[in-house]
Amino acid sequence: MPFYAKSLGANNAKQVDKELRASHAGETGAVWIYRGAMVAEFVSSLFHINNSRHDTKRFIREHLETERRHLAIFESEMPCFRGSFILPLWIAAGFVTGFLPRLFGRNWFFYTIYSVEQFVDAHYDSQCKSMLALPLPPSNVIERFKHCQEEEQHLRDEALSLMTQEPSLPMRLWGRAVEKGSSIAVAIVRLI
Template identity: 45%
Template sequence: MDNIRYASSIRAELRASHAGETGAVWIYRGILLVNRIKRDSDIDTFAQHHLATEKDHLVQFENLIHRFRGSALLVIWIFAGFMMGALSMMLGKNWVYYTIYQVESFVDVHYRQQINTLSKLEFLDKTDIIKMMEACNADEQAHRDEALKEMKNEPHFMMRIWGKLVATGSHYAVVLAKLL
């Protein structure tokens, strides 16, 4: 019975990470689409660099997808990521950096929780998967720190509300991706 439960929980964790990396790719695509109009070279460099990293993370999870089914809600994570990126870029550079800071702060905690949970289980390629997650998390922490460094102004009231929405939405996205 424990093997079935563990197998299910491992698949749920991988599905949530795959969904999250998919959403992350689309956040940067949303930013870059709106930036075609705004033409901010700093944002372009920032988003292109982070997009490349997120695509690499996504490929790593897609190489494992034979062990789990992807989220049935993947199209929603794509749409939500794209809209989050596009909307933050429409609102301005500081909103982009704050959004990335909020997302990556959530992702850091989530990856650490996943690594802790998976470390307690026995499964095929456990060491390789945990090392992959640790490397992805290190990248996400660097993205978080870079976004914070790039913020020119303290987040005002509306940005803080946005940040809470981003964090809460990220939390519920993980819950749903694990299930569906």
């Protein structure tokens, strides 16, 4: 194989590895968002604060499963990739991102999910576009990214539809911080 073909293949694989690492970390964080929300549900019920309606509990239970399915796709159906060294930070950040808003109330929680999913949708979109532009687009990876992206879009829309009031200014600021934080975290995780 000529050296330029070899280096082309290596660069291609390096790019795909980065995308897989970033989204694997994201899906890990997403699972922990719902675990954090579940713990907050339990704490709220103990102290009778922000008592949950049936739809919030159902949403958390159902979408913990959605995110676990996404994570399983990355862990068992994707080509081999190097996982992030800072995965424990994603777990902690995910937990806090689910726990705190759910403790503040259902609208805080649903708006947080909406903000996270807005970011995730745009991120999957740019990842698919950049992989499609590679000399050897990994169609198996792109197809699975698109499948996850579609489900994230449904999740985003469902979260917004379950809000019972317009997001307040603090909620909007928090949502922006979550999106900005996610984008910084993705930039870091692509490297380490």
